[in-house]
Amino acid sequence: MKKFLFILSTLSLFLLTSCRISLFFSSNEGINNKEKVEIENGSLYEFKDNLKNNGPLTTNAFPSIGSPKLLVIPISFDATKESSSYINDIKVAFSGTSEETGYYSVKEFYKESSYGKLNIEPVVLDEFYKPKFSKSYYEGYNTRLDTGSSILLKEALSYYDEKIDYSDYDYDNDGCIDAVWLIYNCSVSFSGDNDFWWAYQTSNLTDELYDNKRAYYYAFAGIDFMYDKKHVAYDPTNIKIDAHTYIHETGHLMGLDDYYDYDESRGLSDRGTYEADMMDSTFGDHGPISKLLLGWITPTVINADYKSSISSFAKTGEVFLITKDFYGTIYDSYYLLVLYDEYGINALDKPFAKDIFGQSGILIYEINAEKNLDSKGNANYNGGSYNTGFKYDNSDTQKKFVRMIPPLNSYILKSPLYKNGSFNEIDYFKVNVACDNLNQYSFTIEFI
Numbered sequence: 001m002k003k004f005l006f007i008l009s010t011l012s013l014f015l016l017t018s019c020r021i022s023l024f025f026s027s028n029e030g031i032n033n034k035e036k037v038e039i040e041n042g043s044l045y046e047f048k049d050n051l052k053n054n055g056p057l058t059t060n061a062f063p064s065i066g067s068p069k070l071l072v073i074p075i076s077f078d079a080t081k082e083s084s085s086y087i088n089d090i091k092v093a094f095s096g097t098s099e100e101t102g103y104y105s106v107k108e109f110y111k112e113s114s115y116g117k118l119n120i121e122p123v124v125l126d127e128f129y130k131p132k133f134s135k136s137y138y139e140g141y142n143t144r145l146d147t148g149s150s151i152l153l154k155e156a157l158s159y160y161d162e163k164i165d166y167s168d169y170d171y172d173n174d175g176c177i178d179a180v181w182l183i184y185n186c187s188v189s190f191s192g193d194n195d196f197w198w199a200y201q202t203s204n205l206t207d208e209l210y211d212n213k214r215a216y217y218y219a220f221a222g223i224d225f226m227y228d229k230k231h232v233a234y235d236p237t238n239i240k241i242d243a244h245t246y247i248h249e250t251g252h253l254m255g256l257d258d259y260y261d262y263d264e265s266r267g268l269s270d271r272g273t274y275e276a277d278m279m280d281s282t283f284g285d286h287g288p289i290s291k292l293l294l295g296w297i298t299p300t301v302i303n304a305d306y307k308s309s310i311s312s313f314a315k316t317g318e319v320f321l322i323t324k325d326f327y328g329t330i331y332d333s334y335y336l337l338v339l340y341d342e343y344g345i346n347a348l349d350k351p352f353a354k355d356i357f358g359q360s361g362i363l364i365y366e367i368n369a370e371k372n373l374d375s376k377g378n379a380n381y382n383g384g385s386y387n388t389g390f391k392y393d394n395s396d397t398q399k400k401f402v403r404m405i406p407p408l409n410s411y412i413l414k415s416p417l418y419k420n421g422s423f424n425e426i427d428y429f430k431v432n433v434a435c436d437n438l439n440q441y442s443f444t445i446e447f448i
């Protein structure tokens with residue numbers, strides 16, 4: 001079932017040309033020589049690093065801050081589905097109001113999730129691009145350096161080159177078109193019999209130049225995801241045009257990994273985020289580690305006993321980072337503590353994760369976000385199936401990249417939400433949580 005619900009990430013990371021190595025590798029500076037940073041207990045710390053600045057192989061990803069344009073190219077493999085109503089639906093999915101979608105469009109989701117820091121400007125082309133070859137040509141096209149979807153991307157970019165100035169689509173001015181979305185109109189393979197007609201994000205740096213820009217990050221998905229109500233993990237009753245899948249893949253375009261388990265036979269078998277995360281089961285808001293990586297929130301650092309009230313994470317972005325030793329980098333192991341509630345994006349997704357949604361409480365996440373690059377800055381995969389520049393992931397490794405730590409250490413059976421009481425699930429600190437009748441939460445941290 002999982003295979004049908006969830007979205008492949010970074011389907012293939014293509015072999016690199018020497019050109020890319022010299023031009024496009026992320027900086028590996030300083031990650032092996034981290035130094036402790038002195039910080040006053042309970043003070044805010046604005047990280048200099050995020051996925052765009054020095055993420056592991058994510059430096060050229062779609063910008064997560066500002067007002068980047070996002071090019072969306074509809075692609076036709078089905079002449080019966082080329083009417084303007086499909087184009088309009090794609091426009092609604094990417095830029096529509098909540099009234100039009102019954103949920104959020106890509107643009108509105110990211111505006112809300114980023115606390116106004118990211119205002120994507122989607123540009124959906126007014127017609128379907130008609131590919132040169134039939135479906136089977138692209139499905140079967142798989143060489144060392146290219147796949148069918150990247151051939152399609154290059155074809156479409158060339159075709160529109162006369163009409164479009166692609167230099168408008170390089171917001172961060174790194175020489176690459178920030179990202180391109182390809183939306184095809186033939187059937188999505190929900191039965192799983194054809195992996196090509198699915199939804200995924202990938203990256204393939206082109207040799208070809210378009211207005212002196214290379215193409216690199218792109219995403220690929222069908223129009224069916226806007227209308228499907230059978231293969232979703234949330235309640236689709238009120239949804240008119242469903243953008244969940246496009247929102248999840250756009251998270252990948254910014255460099256985020258998947259947080260669900262691709263391979264249950266490898267690594268820790270529990271499910272890191274109880275499905276309740278846009279990068280897990282494609283519902284709910286982005287969680288605190290994703291928002292830190294995207295540069296949207298500023299944590300309060302706790303490295304000694306501490307007491308505080310706490311406000312809604314979805315509403316304010318308030319997050320506490322707990323660590324014994326603080327090194328001033330996101331790319332490290334630590335705990336994140338937030339107040340989860342039904343505000344905003346979370347309020348609209350009524351999914352299977354009933355132990356979280358519909359309630360409020362404190363969530364504590366264990367984060368293991370060390371990078372895993374070799375001395376040349378190349379990805380050094382974790383020996384598993386999951387392509388990532390991080391040392392730990394939620395599929396193959398025994399330690400997870402992100403994992404909610406539930407109270408009483410009873411994963412799955414109990415909710416991960418902390419409501420009232422004293423808890424010592426973590427080896428170096430205790431948490432005491434209090435919730436009053438007005439649903440105002442406060443907590444204390446005691447280092448042990």
Ligand SMILES: [Ca+2]
Nearest residue numbers: 161164165211
């Ligand atoms: Ca042009």
Ligand SMILES: [Ca+2]
Nearest residue numbers: 170174176178
């Ligand atoms: Ca760019």
Ligand SMILES: [Ca+2]
Nearest residue numbers: 263266267395
């Ligand atoms: Ca696994």
